[in-house]
Amino acid sequence: MNMQAKPEQVATQSAEQKLPVLIVDDSPTERMRLVQLLQALGHSVVAAVDGVDALEKMEERPYQLIISDQTMPRMDGRELCRRLRNTAEYQQPYIIMLTANGEHDDLVAGMDAGADDFLSKPAHKEELRVRLAAGERTVRMRNAIELQNEALREAQQQNERELALAAKLQNEYVPSAQWLSPTLQLSSHFSMTRGIGGDSMGVISPKPGQSLLYQIDVMGHGIASAMLSFALQNAIQQMLGYHVSHGSMPPLHQICRRLNERFPSERFSGLYFTMLLALIDENSDKLSYCQAGHPHPCVLSPEGEMLQVNRGSFPIGLFDFADYETRTLPFMPGSLLMLSSDGLFDVLSPAGETLGRESVEKLLTQNVNQDAETLLERLVSTKRAWQKNEPLADDVSVLLVKRSLSGQVQPAIERPLVLTLQPTETEAGETIAAIEAHLKLLSISEALIARIQTTVAELLNNYVEHASWEASESSPYIELSLKSNGSRIEVVISEYAAPIPHLCPPKPMDLLAESGRGYHILLNWVDNIQTERANDQNSWILQYKNSL
Structure with a gap:
């Protein structure tokens, strides 16, 4: 018809x-x-x-x-x-x-x-x-x-596609959960009121034992705020990268001064932004911070005491006469730091009540002994329970850092990494990142981390691109475990895909088979390889020597 x-x-x-x-x-x-x-x-x-x-x-x-x-x-x-x-x-x-x-x-x-x-x-x-x-x-x-109307619909769809791409790019800038050092754990959360937002954040390591975090909140919402946020993100990354490469990191308040000179609000249609810089120095057990109109950080001692934080100066770009100051606080093993935009405290309940800073600080105090990932999960759950189905009034961005007690780091053999993932490119990438963070926690060398990441990535890529699954497998999954006994690291990957040769090699393993680059990477970068297929389950066992 x-x-x-x-x-x-x-x-x-x-x-x-x-x-x-x-x-x-x-x-x-x-x-x-x-x-x-x-x-x-x-x-x-x-x-x-x-x-x-x-x-x-x-x-x-x-x-x-x-x-x-x-x-x-x-x-x-x-x-x-x-x-x-x-x-x-x-x-x-x-x-x-x-x-x-x-x-x-x-x-x-x-x-x-x-x-x-x-x-x-x-x-x-x-x-x-x-x-x-x-x-x-x-x-x-x-x-x-x-x-x-059709032209308007097409334009709207194009705008929605572009906004979705912009939001994806913006999320790429959000630091992933990771270990900044063997005793410094970072978790992050970012949610936007619209397709794109004005918040951004990042972390760099000026030198061993130091981690510099920054958080930006551009006033307003929508495309203009997001574009300024992108520009700021790039400017800050370039500025900090230059100083790190030259070993000349300036005081935090000087960074704020330079940004205030470079981004006056009259050049950007009246837009200005708040910012917080926080430098954790594990060598001296100190936290330095500079606050430019941003909500002050939550800093907890190992005993759960909320440390007094003085309020900062004006937002950046608003007044050319604004000045800024770097302050310091103790940051001992067991301490906790949270950077947050004001959107977290302004989350509304269906009754119109705000979540409030007091509720957030109470949750942090009660959970100060938890690791960063667990604590952030509880914070986000609290936010969602309070919010229910109410839309966000403002973007919410959170950086949470927990410093472990030096005597509480478990032996490597007691801390295996166990993951379950779907055979998708996104989850494969997240798995590789989790492996890197876990191996850094174990103080594994960068060279060995690269070998393990590359070989595991090669196998996961095969599952993403080539594996076939039984029709009954509506949600196929892959299990991965990583453990170390100090001298050796073992990765086991198990799944129930159909027995494709380059995924489940015949026994004995034919390293001359035509299967692309995978065999050659495995042959040269893995010290010992075993493959099994039993009860419809395929398993790869990869073993690497760890030269201590």
């Missing part, structure tokens, strides 16, 4: 070209008379004997002008109107109803059914001409509006 005529094809017709007309009348004589009249007026005409016949002809071609008798067998004119109005594929034609008596009740019933105009029988040529001219004007106007 082809009932979708493109509006542009109709709307661009010349004014002289008449629209075709569908006549619906059960009287052969009246049909013939109307056909002759309409042809004399320059219209092409198709005739139907009743409403059922008319719908069949509409399925072949969607006529936009219809003249229909009101009283007919099988399906009368009013029922035809209702069918046409209730089916979007017919494109809402202009319907002129023919009536024999012109009674008021008949006119009202016809209008209720969806008729646009009426003509009394017998219809005369000049009256037909002006009524059809009015109908053509209406149809062409509808088509022009539909063209505009």
